[in-house]
Amino acid sequence: MSVPAAPTRAELRPELALISDWIAPETRVLDLGCGDGTLLAHLHAARNVAGYGLEIDADNVIACVAAGVNVLQMDLDDGLSQFESKSFDYVVMSSALQEVMRPDLLIGEMLRIGRESIVTFPNFGHWRPRASLGLRGLMPVSRTLPNRWYDTPNIHLCTVRDFEALCRDKQVEIVRRHVVNHAHQSNVMMRTFPNLLGEIALYQLRGHDTG
């Protein structure tokens, strides 16, 4: 018997590959909604990153355990008060922001726990959802938002502008922003009009240090 090899960067979901590029070697990462643990497994093997994933789904927990990833089965909506302030280099949340009860409070907690945070979400300001709602009068269903209004886990969808307004209100520093299309590619047009042309938004954030 042998342990299955950790995924390479090329084997990661494109969004996770982009996130992995933002994480320095030899650091500590807390991954909120870590799914099957591929990001942490890759980071550990490729960059000697240590960390834990939080995940609510039982099958994903089993997948993490099988991959040798430290996974803690818990609900993000129960809060993260058990984690000490600045106890991680990065707190990552990939495509889960729109599914939690209070995204604003959770981002506040991420910034407390991590020196930096990385957040990704589907941009509801992209022209496609706008067109669906504005022209056809239908709630959008797309590759990045595949669920229908009645069965979607997405209860707090937002746009790039909404998100940045929240960051301003909370005095959150945006270290980096990257917007991509559904194929996770970017171009000059997308960088110029991120809210209209970006389908997925990635942010690296730093909290307002109250000392």
Add this chain to the structure above:
Amino acid sequence: MAEPNPQSVGIVEPQTLHVAETMPLDCGKTIERFDLVYETYGTLNADRSNAVLVCHALSGNHHAAGYHNEDDEKPGWWDKCIGPGKMIDTDHFFVVSPANLGGYNGSTGPGSLHPETGRHYGPDFPVLTCSDWVRSQNILREALGIEQWAAVIGGSLGGMQVMQWSIDYPDRIAHAIVIAAAPKLSAQNIAFNEIARQAIITDPEFHDGRYYEHGVVPRRGLMLARMLGHITYLSDDAMRAKFGRDLREGRINYGFDVEFQVESYLRYQGASFVDRFDANTYLLMTKALDYFDPAHETGGSLARAFAPATARFMVVSFTSDWRFAPERSREIVDALVDAGKQVSYAEVTSDLGHDDFLLTMPHYVHTLRAYLHRVACERDT
């Protein structure tokens, strides 16, 4: 024994390690010349690296899996989870299951004869702690020539011994699997234990613990203790589903005989326990539970108590367990995270209650199987 089962370890024979050395105990006393009774399942590999220690809970013993003879009706207490192809897979692991010191019908305990006086130890048997048990299990490890346990695994009081192993002998344990446990008992837990102890101690046939010499056993007290325990092992929902308010004779009789099915169940559980367990052992086991509190040594900080540990941890709890609820397991997990230890945690959705750890819910089994598979892989490379 029923028809041959390829998933059973089959007929097993308990073995005994006679320990000649004197072992110090936390209470300040020592114990000398004692026996450790244990069973093993599976085969120890050539480099002796695939050994898994199973720590038992309050009413457990060395007989964790398989049968003692062809006519045995019931297999060992954790047979559902130990065997070829099972959660703790004896095709890969050499499983060692000792009976704890102070137990009954196994390792030296209050019902054994003192080597010097020739009398039953009875109340003279020293009060033990989880650390004492771990110390004695470490003597067994050395005797078996095992450098390091691939994993130490246990549920409830067994899980407490697993934690103690990780703290007391960090080099000797690669993986710590802690199931349905708690970092220490709550006041409510201790209160239940105290009622159980009082039931036994105030039984007129207890005779200050020297009932062996009177040829009696404190049946009523031990039975009450077990009935009380059983209530805490089952969830309210499980009891409702199992018994509801069903009446044995279909009507109420306006009397104090058994009327409701749940009364009948508890009396049966209590009565059958008396035949296979010792009252003094029950007292000792509940005391070891009450005293367990590794954070006591480190000023109340569980994270600092875990500081010496080098094992990787897998912690499991069950949602319907109210004796050691998931919150208690999360205290363990939080401390391990604070201490920077490697830990995973699964919270298994369950119905039965505390006793769920003995069963085989798919999420539980698949999680631990996946974990132990990696343990086995590590050992092979």
